[in-house]
Amino acid sequence: MDFLIFQAPILMVQASLDGILLGILFALIAYGMALQWGVMNIINIAQGDLVILGGYIAYTMYLAGIHPGWGVIVSPIIMFFVGWGLYKLVINKVVDRDLFISILATFGIAIVFQQLMNFIFGADVVVAQSEYGTTMLFDNSVTLPNSKIFSAFISLLYAVILVIYMKKSKLGRAIRATAQNARAAKILGVDTEKVYAATFGINAALCGVAGALIAITFTLHPYVGLPYTVRSFMIVIVAGLGNLPAVAISGMGLGMFEEFADYILGTEFRIGSVFMLLVFILVYRRFKLSRKREYLK
Amino acid sequence: MNKLAKLFITFISAIALAAVSISSSFAKVENGYIVLGSAISLTGKYSSNGVHTQNGYNLAVDRINSMGGVKVGGKSYKFEIIYYDDESNPKRAAQLAERLIKQDGVHYMLGPYSSGLTKAIAPVTEKYKIPMVEANGASRSLFTKGYKYLFAVLSPANQYLEVAIDLAVEKNGGKPVKIAQAFEQDAFSQDVRLGILDAAKRTGSKIIIDDKLPKELNDMAATLAKVKATKPDVLVVSGHTKGALTAIRQISEMKVDVPMLAMTHCDAAKLSKQHGKKAEYALCASQWHKNLSYKDSFFGGGKKYDKDFKKEFGYAPPYQSAESSAALLVFKDAFERANSFDRDKVRDALKATDMQTFYGNIKFGPGGQNIAKPMILFQVRCKGDTCENKVVAPTKWASDKFFHPIPPWSKRG
Numbered sequence: 001m002d003f004l005i006f007q008a009p010i011l012m013v014q015a016s017l018d019g020i021l022l023g024i025l026f027a028l029i030a031y032g033m034a035l036q037w038g039v040m041n042i043i044n045i046a047q048g049d050l051v052i053l054g055g056y057i058a059y060t061m062y063l064a065g066i067h068p069g070w071g072v073i074v075s076p077i078i079m080f081f082v083g084w085g086l087y088k089l090v091i092n093k094v095v096d097r098d099l100f101i102s103i104l105a106t107f108g109i110a111i112v113f114q115q116l117m118n119f120i121f122g123a124d125v126v127v128a129q130s131e132y133g134t135t136m137l138f139d140n141s142v143t144l145p146n147s148k149i150f151s152a153f154i155s156l157l158y159a160v161i162l163v164i165y166m167k168k169s170k171l172g173r174a175i176r177a178t179a180q181n182a183r184a185a186k187i188l189g190v191d192t193e194k195v196y197a198a199t200f201g202i203n204a205a206l207c208g209v210a211g212a213l214i215a216i217t218f219t220l221h222p223y224v225g226l227p228y229t230v231r232s233f234m235i236v237i238v239a240g241l242g243n244l245p246a247v248a249i250s251g252m253g254l255g256m257f258e259e260f261a262d263y264i265l266g267t268e269f270r271i272g273s274v275f276m277l278l279v280f281i282l283v284y285r286r287f288k289l290s291r292k293r294e295y296l297k
Numbered sequence: 298m299n300k301l302a303k304l305f306i307t308f309i310s311a312i313a314l315a316a317v318s319i320s321s322s323f324a325k326v327e328n329g330y331i332v333l334g335s336a337i338s339l340t341g342k343y344s345s346n347g348v349h350t351q352n353g354y355n356l357a358v359d360r361i362n363s364m365g366g367v368k369v370g371g372k373s374y375k376f377e378i379i380y381y382d383d384e385s386n387p388k389r390a391a392q393l394a395e396r397l398i399k400q401d402g403v404h405y406m407l408g409p410y411s412s413g414l415t416k417a418i419a420p421v422t423e424k425y426k427i428p429m430v431e432a433n434g435a436s437r438s439l440f441t442k443g444y445k446y447l448f449a450v451l452s453p454a455n456q457y458l459e460v461a462i463d464l465a466v467e468k469n470g471g472k473p474v475k476i477a478q479a480f481e482q483d484a485f486s487q488d489v490r491l492g493i494l495d496a497a498k499r500t501g502s503k504i505i506i507d508d509k510l511p512k513e514l515n516d517m518a519a520t521l522a523k524v525k526a527t528k529p530d531v532l533v534v535s536g537h538t539k540g541a542l543t544a545i546r547q548i549s550e551m552k553v554d555v556p557m558l559a560m561t562h563c564d565a566a567k568l569s570k571q572h573g574k575k576a577e578y579a580l581c582a583s584q585w586h587k588n589l590s591y592k593d594s595f596f597g598g599g600k601k602y603d604k605d606f607k608k609e610f611g612y613a614p615p616y617q618s619a620e621s622s623a624a625l626l627v628f629k630d631a632f633e634r635a636n637s638f639d640r641d642k643v644r645d646a647l648k649a650t651d652m653q654t655f656y657g658n659i660k661f662g663p664g665g666q667n668i669a670k671p672m673i674l675f676q677v678r679c680k681g682d683t684c685e686n687k688v689v690a691p692t693k694w695a696s697d698k699f700f701h702p703i704p705p706w707s708k709r710g
Contacts, residue, residue: 004523014522022516115340123344125538127546127571134550141525145550218515219542223342227513262519268482268509270519 004263014142015259021148023255025213027248028155029228030235031162032206038241039179039199040095042102046110047232048225050204053113054079054211055220056121059128062215068128071212072154076205083204087197095196110225117222130216151213158209162202163244175199227271234278325404326638330377331367333628334403336393336418338410341385346565346617347410350433352610353621354378354407360595360605361625367632374632376625383409387417394421403427404640407624410617412436412454412485419447428644430627432620435584437488440664447665448647450623450656454485455492456672457582458533460690461559462496464580464674465531468557468701477506477529477555479520479544481536489535489561489582505529510536515543521553531557538566549575549706556702559674564615569677569684577679578703582672585616585656586688588696589673595626596655623656676700 058071132146166172239246261273338347383390408431415434435454563581587599606614635646657670675686687697
């Protein structure tokens with residue numbers, strides 16, 4: 001236990017801001033996961049690897065002398081087609097099977113992606129420099145890298161665009177209809193096959209955005225995808241499917257929880273504590289459910 | 298196909314298989330070649346360092362073979378290495394070691410890349426009494442198990458940054474210092490940490506932050522905020538290449554001012570290239586640097602090795618390659634002194650090794666670790682936009698003066 005954070009309350013501001021900025025980025029990945037989970041009933045284990053691939057696209061641009069910040073536009077476009085192709089190649093064969101098959105299939109995709117990235121980009125850890133500088137608050141005692149602020153802003157922007165798109169566009173309505181009842185949607189003339197492909201593509205595109213942001217805020221390595229899958233999985237579990245504000249709040253909440261756990265319990269418990277929280281939430285939800293059931297009896 | 302034909306094919310293939318396995322079980326020394334075996338990470342997360350290791354081995358094999366080979370019993374032999382890809386996976390590495398020894402009949406092994414994989418292989422080589430010279434497993438726990446057939450040409454992990462603490466104390470006028478440290482939770486980094494704890498105890502220094510970074514972590518913002526609040530005299534970070542890159546990125550972004558920053562894996566992470574001026578003044582532990590004045594008759598000195606390696610592979614050799622080449626020189630020396638291919642005689646000869654290579658002096662301690670070579674520290678220094686690693690300690694090999702304290706970010710351009 002460490003109580004430094006209580007002795008220096010300014011650290012709480014730092015921790016909260018760090019947590020929120022981090023959380024928004026994770027929420028973006030989680031929203032993609034929630035979307036396709038809700039529509040296609042697929043838990044995508046390769047989510048994190050799609051993120052890293054998106055990051056490598058931005059990194060490749062950086063190597064070519066283009067500012068990696070543009071990756072947030074280029075990477076989702078490329079990743080959309082990667083996602084679309086992936087659907088046509090693999091996912092369409094598992095989409096109406098049970099959850100276990102899709103987990104196995106996406107796990108396989110994750111391994112293939114990791115090895116491919118290792119093959120193409122090498123096993124070295126790499127970073128892309130954004131040179132965005134730093135924002136200093138409270139007389140330099142709280143520092144926020146502008147790259148993190150940029151990440152959070154772009155994540156929010158994409159989230160808003162997506163929400164409007166889902167509400168207003170024809171495809172968005174078709175996606176929502178398919179999520180509610182795929183059979184009924186099909187009977188009413190929705191091309192569910194196209195909807196599924198588009199959903200998977202949109203998810204991959206969101207991963208592409210997140211990846212480009214991670215390339216300029218953190219580090220890239222072919223094998224660091226899994227933690228992003230696990231984080232987004234947790235956020236979705238906490239927030240539920242198809243509820244964007246809940247996903248955003250749960251993302252920020254988990255981000256802050258992680259930061260505070262880091263200060264108080266120590267860095268080694270940072271990720272462990274999030275898992276503890278997850279177990280707690282699951283148990284609590286079961287408890288609530290069972291009470292409801294009793295009431296129904 | 299009728300039954301008889303099937304039976305015949307089975308019979309033939311059985312004989313062929315048997316013939317192969319018989320011939321290979323005598324493969325330790327054949328047709329004038331001494332066959333060494335190595336499981337090495339050619340794919341998976343260690344693949345880049347695995348390739349550095351392999352290149353180091355290959356360069357030394359070519360050099361020794363072209364310079365007359367190994368002379369045993371008045372006859373000249375050449376080295377040959379059988380490689381298998383361990384996929385950066387310890388279990389696979391142990392299986393492959395078993396396969397090298399039992400199926401391929403290898404009697405002498407070269408180490409894999411990384412402490413974790415060496416730890417997986419060592420029990421196997423020990424079981425079959427196969428001498429292994431390894432160049433990339435520095436974890437202290439490798440040398441405390443009482444292994445008799447394991448020899449490491451590199452300095453153990455706990456020595457990596459001890460010197461840095463001594464240096465900090467020296468710069469503080471001999472007075473104890475305040476240390477902040479963050480280490481990844483893996484065998485190697487935790488051994489580096491033990492070394493720091495020893496050095497802190499010895500100098501009476503105080504550790505004020507002692508964070509353990511989870512393996513999957515790529516964000517140390519919290520640790521650095523603590524560092525900012527507590528103002529230590531020295532910050533020590535070890536978490537492989539990911540840790541080094543993350544630390545520099547976030548230290549520069551959060552404008553964390555520390556008088557001294559000591560790390561590991563700077564050269565593997567290509568810090569000076571990837572982060573440029575942001576990495577300036579970082580102090581890094583290294584097993585080897587081309588400017589050291591060690592010499593041998595195969596590679597000449599460090600600078601010559603650097604040149605030859607570049608010519609062969611097109612990039613400057615990281616220390617992982619240099620130490621791997623040194624492992625072959627050790628084997629050659631031991632074979633010639635043993636003047637025999639008897640495994641135990643070779644093992645005894647290895648044990649008695651006391652030599653100088655371009656990589657450094659090599660003499661094995663009771664646990665098999667190299668006790669004759671000190672670690673060196675270099676500091677990243679920049680001229681304009683090009684940054685280079687300059688050796689600053691120990692003083693004997695220092696090409697530049699150690700720059701201390703690091704100027705605050707507000708004064709850095």
